[in-house]
Amino acid sequence: MTRTPLIAGNWKMNLTYIEAQALLEDLVENLKEAGHKADAVEVAVLPPFVDIRTVQTVLDGSGSGIAFGGQDISEHESGAYTGEVSGTMLKALGATYAAVGHSERRQYHGETEQVTNAKVKAALANELSPILCVGEPLEERKAGKHVEYTLAQVEGGLEGLSAEEVKKVVIAYEPVWAIGTGEVATSEDAQEVCHEIRDLLATKFGDEVADAVRVLYGGSVKSSSIVDLMQQADVDGALVGGASLKADEFAKIATYNVAA
Numbered sequence: 001m002t003r004t005p006l007i008a009g010n011w012k013m014n015l016t017y018i019e020a021q022a023l024l025e026d027l028v029e030n031l032k033e034a035g036h037k038a039d040a041v042e043v044a045v046l047p048p049f050v051d052i053r054t055v056q057t058v059l060d061g062s063g064s065g066i067a068f069g070g071q072d073i074s075e076h077e078s079g080a081y082t083g084e085v086s087g088t089m090l091k092a093l094g095a096t097y098a099a100v101g102h103s104e105r106r107q108y109h110g111e112t113e114q115v116t117n118a119k120v121k122a123a124l125a126n127e128l129s130p131i132l133c134v135g136e137p138l139e140e141r142k143a144g145k146h147v148e149y150t151l152a153q154v155e156g157g158l159e160g161l162s163a164e165e166v167k168k169v170v171i172a173y174e175p176v177w178a179i180g181t182g183e184v185a186t187s188e189d190a191q192e193v194c195h196e197i198r199d200l201l202a203t204k205f206g207d208e209v210a211d212a213v214r215v216l217y218g219g220s221v222k223s224s225s226i227v228d229l230m231q232q233a234d235v236d237g238a239l240v241g242g243a244s245l246k247a248d249e250f251a252k253i254a255t256y257n258v259a260a
């Protein structure tokens, strides 16, 4: 089984819909110029909710093959949940993905393992692929507990899912100490944990599932670090924050496989 690499840009709380349109038009152009082949490397963007309609309009008929998704999703289907956005709403816009359990959601919005698990299920119920984000804070890494900590988050996030459902999940390993700090984990650090994640998937859900699931690395990814990361056997792509806000840099990252 060969997994199609995924390079996803998490815009976080950046870009008005007007800025989003300009960035995306530039990105489509930059990817074309850089020789991006959508069937070789999948590209996706995760805009703020209010930008998604604009993103859909720009991408529709662009022939770019760029997918998009939410940075979050409500665990609920509909009703009196002020401020929330449902899977049905995302799906209706043509979204493919929903990020779930990003460390910023866990840290600043108190999202527990249970909530994360419910959101994974809400995404799947709406035929969206959850991008389940996991990864340890600095203290856990210093204590040598990074694998244990991260695998517990993977287990918690996938609790109660069938093997068929797990195949649709993307897992993003994002060590908290490497997010927005300029501190990229070494490719070996990324490989170590991504490999352990795949091993866990094999043990719990079987080899076929472990072979199918894409495991991404995230944390200060740049065009200068992507090639090494992608050479690792268990790293199937990247979840890119800051560098996804620059069309030329993000296009370079997404075309890491195209000879210069």
Ligand SMILES: O=C(CO)COP(=O)(O)O
Pocket (backbone or CB within 6 Å): 010, 102, 174, 178, 179, 180, 181, 182, 218, 219, 220, 221, 239, 240, 241, 242, 243
């Ligand atoms: O959190 C991230 C992506 O979800 C990573 O962000 P940076 O690439 O800015 O470190």
